[in-house]
Amino acid sequence: MQAAPTDKDYAVVLPMTKVGNNVYTVPITIGSGITEEYLFDTGASGVSINKETLAKYIASGGMAIKGELIRVQLADGSIILVDTWVLESLTIGKCTFRPAYVSMTNGINLFGAVLMGVMSPVVVDYDKKVIVLFCPDKIVTTSVK
Numbered sequence: 001m002q003a004a005p006t007d008k009d010y011a012v013v014l015p016m017t018k019v020g021n022n023v024y025t026v027p028i029t030i031g032s033g034i035t036e037e038y039l040f041d042t043g044a045s046g047v048s049i050n051k052e053t054l055a056k057y058i059a060s061g062g063m064a065i066k067g068e069l070i071r072v073q074l075a076d077g078s079i080i081l082v083d084t085w086v087l088e089s090l091t092i093g094k095c096t097f098r099p100a101y102v103s104m105t106n107g108i109n110l111f112g113a114v115l116m117g118v119m120s121p122v123v124v125d126y127d128k129k130v131i132v133l134f135c136p137d138k139i140v141t142t143s144v145k
Contacts, residue, residue, distance in 0.1 A: 012093030012133045026111060026131055029091040031062035036109050040131060043075060044112030048105045063088040072103065095135030
């Protein structure tokens with residue numbers, strides 16, 4: 001008889017890299033191998049990638065469909081217009097989201113709260129420099145935008 005799965009079976013442990021005063025990044029992979037560091041931002045609503053990351057992804061043969069133009073409010077209160085994209089997949093640890101909905105920015109890659117909500121609860125351990133998320137399925141079909 002197989003044992004019932006535990007929370008440990010579903011845990012995704014991501015190493016955090018400190019890049020500033022209480023500012024951390026985590027590794028995220030898009031497609032079949034474009035791994036970049038993404039700023040971990042609980043105040044952001046979604047996942048954003050910069051133009052360079054998107055260009056690398058497309059050059060590697062990744063499928064990307066341009067979506068709609070959306071308004072995004074930044075931390076300083078200003079509002080900008082950004083393009084959205086649908087990518088074939090986005091992988092965080094052992095959890096893959098298909099398809100992956102992202103916005104494109106001129107700035108940094110950003111891992112926001114929309115996927116954290118799907119992978120909750122989220123535990124941040126600043127002493128061990130890891131973020132623990134939960135993924136009950138290895139492949140998550142998502143419509144989260």
